[in-house]
Amino acid sequence: MTESADHKRRGQCLCGGVVFEITVPRPSYHVCHCGMCRRWGGGPWMAVVCPGPATFISDETLAWFQGSKWAERGHCTKCGASLFFRLASKPDAITAISVDAFDDASDFTLGRHIYVDAQPGRYAFADDCPRLTEAEFQAEMRG
Ligand SMILES: [Zn+2]
Ligand SMILES: [Zn+2]
Structure with missing residues (x-):
């Protein structure tokens, strides 16, 4: 069976108290x-x-x-898993989800880095994906 590119994917926290499904276009x-x-x-x-x-x-x-004026983060109160991020003013607009919360993330690929100007020097990623600063990312969010 061929799965469509936007089929729903399932994911959960570590303890299973939070279980979700969502369409992943890319x-x-x-x-x-x-x-x-x-x-x-x-x-x-x-x-x-x-x-x-x-x-x-x-x-x-x-x-x-609500960690900042404009964003909320969702976590599991039992196991502590960090799961979701959404805009406080438009909570239904987008949901950013921890990649490894998905049951099967084997086909997910790294697209880019954001807030690279806040990155500490103690680690580095070896990929060649685009790297956006906070200002560049914020400008994109504003459209
Ligand atoms: Zn949990
Ligand atoms: Zn961040």
């Missing part, structure tokens, strides 16, 4: 090097940006935390 992820992502997840955050909100099969342990 199996591509970015790495965010901003200080908030690193503090939230313990390192650079690898995320897939999906249109719309996720559909929850279970959200009993899901909590949203």
